[in-house]
Amino acid sequence: MTTARRLLTESDLSPDPLVVAPALLGTVLESETPDGVVGVRLVEVEAYRGLDDPASHSYRGRTPRNEVMWGPAGRLYVYFIYGMHFCANVVCLTDGVPGAVLLRAGEVVEGLELARARRPSSRSDNELAKGPARLTGVLGLERGHNGVDLTDPASPVRLLAGDPVPAGSIRTGPRVGVATAIEVPWRYWVAGSPAVTTYRRGTKRRGRTPPARPQTR
DNA sequence: ATAACGATTAGCT
DNA sequence: GCTAATCGTTATA
Numbered sequence: 001m002t003t004a005r006r007l008l009t010e011s012d013l014s015p016d017p018l019v020v021a022p023a024l025l026g027t028v029l030e031s032e033t034p035d036g037v038v039g040v041r042l043v044e045v046e047a048y049r050g051l052d053d054p055a056s057h058s059y060r061g062r063t064p065r066n067e068v069m070w071g072p073a074g075r076l077y078v079y080f081i082y083g084m085h086f087c088a089n090v091v092c093l094t095d096g097v098p099g100a101v102l103l104r105a106g107e108v109v110e111g112l113e114l115a116r117a118r119r120p121s122s123r124s125d126n127e128l129a130k131g132p133a134r135l136t137g138v139l140g141l142e143r144g145h146n147g148v149d150l151t152d153p154a155s156p157v158r159l160l161a162g163d164p165v166p167a168g169s170i171r172t173g174p175r176v177g178v179a180t181a182i183e184v185p186w187r188y189w190v191a192g193s194p195a196v197t198t199y200r201r202g203t204k205r206r207g208r209t210p211p212a213r214p215q216t217r
Numbered sequence: 218a219t220a221a222c223g224a225t226t227a228g229c230t
Numbered sequence: 231g232c233t234a235a236t237c238g239t240t241a242t243a
Contacts, residue, residue, distance in 0.1 A: 046224070055224070065239065082225050083236030089224090102224055121227070133225050177224055202224085 005160040010151050013073040013092045013159075017047035017099040020092040022172075022188045024101055026165035028109060029150075031139035031157045038118075038139050039110030040129050041162055042103060043193040046175045047186040048089070049099035054180040058098035069098035074151040074159070078141055085133035088141050090150060090159065104132045104176065104187070107195045126194040165190055178202040 008027065013020055022045075030039040048056035057066040057079065068077045071094030078088050093099030106129040108115045115128050115138040122128050129135040136142075141157065150159040169192065172185040179202030189196045 048224075057224080060240080063239080079224085080238060081223060083223090083238075085225050087224060104224085131225070175224070179223095200225095203222090 005162070007151055007153060008074070008159045008161060010072060010074045013090060013151070014094055015092065017049045017092050017101050018186065020090070021045045021047040021101045021186070022170050024090060024103075024159075025170060025188060025190050026162040028160040028162045029103065029106065029139065029157065030110065030160060031141060033140045033156065035140070036114045037111050038108065038115050039160075040106035040135060040139060041109045042106045044105035044187070044189040044196045046102040046104055046188070047099070048102060048175075049093055050097055055175060055178040056098075056100075058100075062098070066098065068147045069100050070094075070096075071098075074149060076141075076145055076148045076150055076157055078136070078143065078146040080143065081133070086136040086142055087132040088136050088139075088145070102132060103135055105130050105189075105193075105195045105197050106135055107193065108138060128195075130195045131197050173199065174201075176200055179204055 024042050024045050028039050028041050030037060053059055058069050062070060068075050068091055071091060073092045073094045075091045076088055077091050077100050078086055081087055089100035089102050091100050108128050119128050119137050129138045145157055148157050149155050150157060169190055171189050171191050173187050174182045174185060175187045176199055
């Protein structure tokens with residue numbers, strides 16, 4: 001018998017991502033599909049926000065891809081990356097400023113068998129959702145989940161309150177895999193969780209080269 | 218129109 | 231540690 005858990009509300013998720021991000025640690029993201037339900041306890045997240053954060057998808061303004069980052073808060077922002085992976089964010093900060101929290105890693109706390117079936121290459125249960133694309137993998141999140149309302153009990157993907165993480169167990173540092181703004185410590189994680197990823201700096205950009213030849217016709 | 222690159226992962230040295 | 235895989239988005243021409 002499982003105890004009913006409280007759904008997070010839009011007002012829980014409306015503050016600045018720098019406030020919402022640490023508050024998401026310990027919460028449970030639950031995804032329901034025809035195959036079953038998988039729940040993940042979030043242990044690593046990163047904040048992205050505004051037009052002055054060069055690492056954020058919102059940096060260059062509103063586009064079809066990042067549309068959902070402008071709110072309302074509590075929606076899921078899912079994007080496709082590296083031609084093969086999906087990453088998921090919780091949208092926050094709705095007052096005309098785009099913002100989101102990337103869900104980087106978690107511990108599977110519900111639907112372990114389905115999670116294992118979805119990620120057969122995983123060497124251990126601790127690694128099932130260790131990394132943003134692995135996390136979307138165990139939850140079965142894809143394109144169609146972009147914009148889903150996490151605060152709606154009828155939604156296929158929901159965000160539930162969890163046991164609070166002691167403030168003393170929360171660590172911060174630079175965001176993983178980004179090459180810009182590496183000085184801001186906008187990554188938050190739960191100290192000691194085996195599902196937290198290891199830090200890696202973003203790859204440097206090479207210079208752009210002009211096209212080989214103009215089109216003649 | 219076209220090239221470069223990415224909020225990554227798996228597999229190999 | 232290194233790199234292939236693989237394609238949508240973006241910048242530039």
